Amino acid sequence: MELKTRKVVLVGTGFVGMSYAYAMLNQNVCDELVLIDIDRQRAEGEAMDLNHGLPFSGSHMKIHAGDYQDCADADLVAICAGAAQKPGEERTALLHRNAEVFRAIISPIVSSGFGGILLIATNPVDIMAHVAQTLSGFDSCRVIGTGTILDTARLRYQIGRFFRIDPRNVHAYVMGEHGESEFVPWSQAMVATKPVGLFMGENGSLNLGQMLQIETEVRDAAQKIILAKKATYYGIGMAMVRITRAVLGDEQSVLTVSTMMRGDYRLNQVYLGTPCIVGRRGVTGVVGLPLEQGEQAKLEHSAQILSGLYQGLRLS
Ligand SMILES: NC(=O)C1=CN([C@@H]2O[C@H](COP(=O)(O)OP(=O)(O)OC[C@H]3O[C@@H](n4cnc5c(N)ncnc54)[C@H](O)[C@@H]3O)[C@@H](O)[C@H]2O)C=CC1
Numbered sequence: 001m002e003l004k005t006r007k008v009v010l011v012g013t014g015f016v017g018m019s020y021a022y023a024m025l026n027q028n029v030c031d032e033l034v035l036i037d038i039d040r041q042r043a044e045g046e047a048m049d050l051n052h053g054l055p056f057s058g059s060h061m062k063i064h065a066g067d068y069q070d071c072a073d074a075d076l077v078a079i080c081a082g083a084a085q086k087p088g089e090e091r092t093a094l095l096h097r098n099a100e101v102f103r104a105i106i107s108p109i110v111s112s113g114f115g116g117i118l119l120i121a122t123n124p125v126d127i128m129a130h131v132a133q134t135l136s137g138f139d140s141c142r143v144i145g146t147g148t149i150l151d152t153a154r155l156r157y158q159i160g161r162f163f164r165i166d167p168r169n170v171h172a173y174v175m176g177e178h179g180e181s182e183f184v185p186w187s188q189a190m191v192a193t194k195p196v197g198l199f200m201g202e203n204g205s206l207n208l209g210q211m212l213q214i215e216t217e218v219r220d221a222a223q224k225i226i227l228a229k230k231a232t233y234y235g236i237g238m239a240m241v242r243i244t245r246a247v248l249g250d251e252q253s254v255l256t257v258s259t260m261m262r263g264d265y266r267l268n269q270v271y272l273g274t275p276c277i278v279g280r281r282g283v284t285g286v287v288g289l290p291l292e293q294g295e296q297a298k299l300e301h302s303a304q305i306l307s308g309l310y311q312g313l314r315l316s
């Protein structure tokens with residue numbers, strides 16, 4: 001019996017796209033990786049460069065530049081195409097430019113007959129995932145935004161550093177918009193199974209002021225990196241690989257991706273970041289955390305901002 005190959009198409013071979021591709025190669029995540037960019041020459045050059053790393057990787061991945069017809073039999077299409085923030089610019093300032101980019105990209109993906117999962121990283125990612133879902137007409141479970149997975153990684157890293165604990169043993173989430181209105185539901189933050197407020201590490205326990213400081217550092221991390229080196233890409237590239245692995249391996253992993261709320265947290269018809277169950281069929285469930293009243297209000301505030309911006313596009 002012939003084994004089914006795992007095929008991924010990447011649209012947008014800039015900083016984020018190529019960090020994703022490089023991590024995909026190093027982690028040997030799929031059998032075929034196709035690179036698409038409006039700048040075909042760039043996609044071809046990137047494919048050549050990655051192929052020259054194959055002899056060092058232990059991977060047999062087939063990597064090549066392609067076009068939208070390649071989406072027809074792909075398991076997952078990842079989109080990182082579009083404009084990125086300049087120093088001081090908010091993610092939401094990119095909305096209209098990137099909505100135009102998506103009008104050009106989504107239609108040929110759909111026309112190819114693509115039946116897999118769409119993974120969106122382009123900012124502002126929650127609204128861009130919603131735009132992709134509307135333009136494609138796909139069931140929302142098949143259209144996933146990277147949401148707050150990167151912010152959550154930044155949070156886990158910061159809490160781990162404070163307590164000198166492996167971040168993989170920190171279970172805490174950033175929820176809401178991947179942007180200014182995101183927040184940490186501290187009532188749900190644990191080290192191992194112990195609430196973060198009760199945990200004692202080498203530096204003692206985490207007080208409210210320190211929690212606020214960590215939350216602010218997480219929220220401002222992107223601006224700080226963009227000011228220092230123009231763009232952020234390694235973290236998001238690896239986060240996208242994590243989501244891709246969950247989909248291709250049908251892992252049913254809990255990841256803070258952006259998905260359409262359908263009555264979850266008493267919210268409807270808005271994409272935002274929340275812990276979700278991710279597998280072969282995309283998002284198969286939203287993990288409903290018992291948020292405190294103030295945390296629920298922050299989530300609703302985030303939803304209101306995202307919903308207003310999406311509706312301003314007048315797509316449907
Ligand atoms: N979700 C997240 O957590 C993160 C999202 N991002 C976002 O990812 C996006 C990409 O960022 P970078 O890679 O740094 O930008 P970049 O400018 O390096 O790359 C963008 C690529 O998109 C391509 N492109 C533009 N229009 C296209 C079209 N119509 N069809 C095909 N390709 C097209 C460009 O040729 C370029 O290669 C930005 O929107 C950025 O804000 C960046 C970091 C984290």
Ligand SMILES: CC(=O)C(=O)O
Pocket residue numbers: 085091123150221222232236
């Ligand atoms: C650029 C961006 O969205 C981030 O690094 O969080």
